[in-house]
Amino acid sequence: MQKSLYLLLLPHFIFPTVNGQSGCPGCMTALPPLPEDTIYISPAPGGVAGEYYDGDISFRMPKTTTPVHATDPNTPAGLNISKINIITVANLPPGLHWEASQMEFDPGNQTDGCVKFCGTPLQPGLYEVKVFVTAEVLLISQSTSFSFPLFIAPAASNNGGFAMQNSSGCGAVTVSFQNNIPSLGNPGYSYSWDFGNGTTSTGETPDSVTYNSPGLFPVEFEAVIDTFGY
Structure with a gap:
């Protein structure tokens, strides 16, 4: 997804x-x-x-x-x-x-x-x-x-896959991310985050990201659930 x-x-x-x-x-x-x-x-x-x-x-x-x-x-x-x-x-x-x-x-x-x-x-x-x-x-x-x-x-944005807290502002803005497809400890889950400013993560719950420059930043999130071997 x-x-x-x-x-x-x-x-x-x-x-x-x-x-x-x-x-x-x-x-x-x-x-x-x-x-x-x-x-x-x-x-x-x-x-x-x-x-x-x-x-x-x-x-x-x-x-x-x-x-x-x-x-x-x-x-x-x-x-x-x-x-x-x-x-x-x-x-x-x-x-x-x-x-x-x-x-x-x-x-x-x-x-x-x-x-x-x-x-x-x-x-x-x-x-x-x-x-x-x-x-x-x-x-x-x-x-x-x-x-x-x-x-x-802070504003919150949600698209079903993940949510962002503090998604707009002036000057430097620190944004936190919530994964809406958690593994709950089950195997077979992998994640990919691209925060639109050169920062990426493969963590289930990534650290907060600080944006220092004005602009429009697309945040991409992918969750892959491997059910073949489980």
Whole structure:
């Protein structure tokens, strides 16, 4: 039995911080019961590299500096915040975009909002996404940020003969392979792997292979079961 799959590796790009709205409309604000004056951000749903992602986070901005003082004693408590602006979002997985329900908040009237993230993440990993804001207190504008984790799992590819874990990405990518036709200790099985980058193996379960250059790599797998002598 001969099977093949393809690996897609992209050049490593530097993805800049994205400012402003960028094409992910329609987020939904969904908050649990919370104090009126607090800082809260909901967990971000996880995704899979190479698969389309569409996820929302909801948040509540503080009305005063009291919740900020709880985590930063250098900030005096009890001062009213007159305006909060979302400035930018940084450290998103490459391939994702974002759009907020609104960019400017008057905490006296509105503190709740949401952000939608959408697109196809290219690289797996645990990302600490940062949201940068400015807050105006006593006519003085100060910058701050808050962060939340976003996990993108490695992609898996399967064709019946074998499966690949982490089959696409940017920069150097290490791919693991699973043999779906194991011998289970029985004699008469032989295997041949060609990983498309000059690396081959005859092992039943080959070691992981690292791809350092961008390109499309065909992976060939052959399993031969000799039943003549058994």
